[in-house]
Amino acid sequence: QVQLVESGGGLVQAGGSLRLSCAASGRTFSNIAMGWFRQAPGKEREFVAAISWSGGSTYYADSVKGRFTISRDNAKNTVYLQMNSLQPEDTFVYYCTAESFPSTTKSTMRSRYHYWGQGTQVTVSS
Numbered sequence: 001q002v003q004l005v006e007s008g009g010g011l012v013q014a015g016g017s018l019r020l021s022c023a024a025s026g027r028t029f030s031n032i033a034m035g036w037f038r039q040a041p042g043k044e045r046e047f048v049a050a051i052s053w054s055g056g057s058t059y060y061a062d063s064v065k066g067r068f069t070i071s072r073d074n075a076k077n078t079v080y081l082q083m084n085s086l087q088p089e090d091t092f093v094y095y096c097t098a099e100s101f102p103s104t105t106k107s108t109m110r111s112r113y114h115y116w117g118q119g120t121q122v123t124v125s126s
Contacts, residue, residue: 002026002115004096009120012086016124020081022096022117030074032099033107035059036081038092039119045095049081050107059107064090086124093119 008020020036035050049070050059058070069082079096100114 004098004115004117006094006096006117006120009094009122011123011125014087014124014126016086017082017084018086018122020083020094020096020120020122022079022081024077024079024096024098024115029077029098032102033112034072034079034096034098035107035113036070036079037095037097037110037113038090038122039095040092045110047108047110048094051079053102061108083122086122088124088126091123093121095119 003025005023006020008018010018012018031053033050033052036048037045038048039045047061048064049068051070051072055072060068067083067085072079096117097113098115099112103112105112
């Protein structure tokens, strides 16, 4: 059974940092892309960042570029999202995601991904 389990969310003041982790299990993840999306209540889930299977390519939403960094450790089946200079508008539930097979679909597209974690809340106070 494939599982993605996020951790590291919480409450932080504006300007602060958090590091999200996503532990994957149930299959081989080292040959597939993974990423992070985020969602506010009643809104569409939006792309945040993605990383290729090797970690050699990364992609970011314009809203987080320069502040967030995605990385992965394939030996640990874990993907990370380092979030710096957090702002109240970064308050969302953050979801880890992974594709089920290597795909050429654009990395920012939600349709590329098939596995999802349960989400972790990030709240940034002003």
